[in-house]
Amino acid sequence: MTRKRFGFAVLTLLGGCALGEGTLEEVDPASLPPVVTWDDHIAPLLDRYCATCHSEAAGPGTVEGYDYGSLAGSICGFEGVEETLFEEASMPPGAAPRPDGRQEALLRRWQDQGFFERLDAAGRGVRPGPFNCRQFGEGDDD
């Protein structure tokens, strides 16, 4: 640690305050992959933070009808992520671990790019095949 950094750390320690402005995309765009896919990024993320209560493998089952243990369920129920994670910040509840800034940015990018399932051999995102959202309580086909 350089002397400047150490001094900054001491000041921070004395202040004990939250720091920073802007999003991770603005501060450090290189920390995010250009293409976000279910296989590479989103499946383990949603398993860790959401699937404890919202998946078929969870003890309580697919609570509120959300299944974040599957690709189709995650796409069909993404409005739940939008609402409770991005807007309300009410999920995951209490002391349950929450996605950090990078992980939230990955979820947003996945949504913005149209929910890629995986990369093809050329490194381009591949969308999932057709599926029916009715099984998750939704009315629309994708």
Place this chain on the structure above:
Amino acid sequence: MTDHPHRGGWACLALLLLLAAPAQALPLFSAREGRTCDNCHTDPTGWTNPELAARKCNMSCLNCHLDPGGGGLRNVSGRFYGESTLPMLLASHRGWKDWGRHLFDLPMDGARMNRAPELAWGTPLGGSPTMALDPKRYAGLQSDPVVQVGVDARLAAWLTGEAANVFPMQLDTHLALHPFRHLTAFATGGVLARAKGFQATAERETFFAVKDASLMLHQLPYMSYLRVGRFIPPFGTRLDDHTSFIRRENELDGALLHSRVVGAEVGMAPNYPYLHAAVFRPNGKDLLDAGDPKNEEIPPFLGVDGWGAALSAGWRDLGWSLGASGMLRSRDLKDGGDTSTLGLVGSYNPWFYNDKVPLTLMGEYNVGYRQREGSGAEALYQAAYAELDWLPVNGLNLRLKYDFTDPDGEVGEDHIHRGGTGFDWYVVPNVALTGQVRLAVPAGGGELSPDGLFILRGWL
């Protein structure tokens, strides 16, 4: 007949119980230890201190645990503390400062009889050294056994506004072998539980793993030791709450195998300074991995390429403590990258100074740098915690707790304030029920959504 001076606070107590609350308390025992001298000193009056090198009294984790960093098997002092000071009912003994603090008495309470089965046998070859704990002080418990086994089982119920989830939180087994004086090998293995529930836990590809293992030279002057093995680095307050940011943000979460490193550690804890220093091969950070969609991958037992060092030192006096910690890790970015962290820890136990103030305050603050995933750029992070504990009657602890983290000093509105309240109810020896309600306040506002966690715990 004892009197009950605390009954006037029952309405308040009942309210706190209804609100439910947080649990897990072991560093709290250390902070409160100064008022239970007769856990080890059978006759505190007339006691004359030996020279410093020969004193065993300290307020550190190794006073009660075989692992000098805390957790796992207890030595005879820790087992006696669990049988005598902790429980509400059927205590084998009561410290004289707790004589007037019963909720009510059972006829057998405090009859100097240990009731839990003891899983410790034998005497080491060469006999027990001078620095071993004295067998005459712990109501007949084995003070320096050759073989000791133990178990720690926890069943949890997690309640949110939408769901209730019951799951096997922990099932750890412990083994220690102490064939010769000064030399002990000990290990802890456990079920790798999943909060998803029993079925998800049973269906794991790897169901059980060795978590910690050490070979240790101990029972040395100044309560010093040297060990090699796999352990959690000595840093800060080893809270038994894996959600605390001071543990999780520093990759010291005791529930994760990723928190274990392989290396050597030396330390000492004469009364009352303490020092622990370790050099180690780090483990990989618990990153999300494309090849592990269910987050079940087991980190390598011997860690990953790189190096690390940790130092924790300070002073734990009878009624207060103050210390500092530092830790470095150097490893590939794919394994989590470099980290450098400083920490300040402290506690104050006014109860030691005044029997009418059964309160204990603890806290820690961390600041450090780590590399961002993806880019490798350095980012400053902070974590903090504070808790206030109140023991209204023997066996029941109530708590207010605060946690804070700012995971990236350049990114705005990513910090979290979290408050909680809870209880630890040590019902009878070796059985406890803990509960907590936590409420996170995310940056930039949002909806508050509390959760509740209740843990039934039994251990030997």
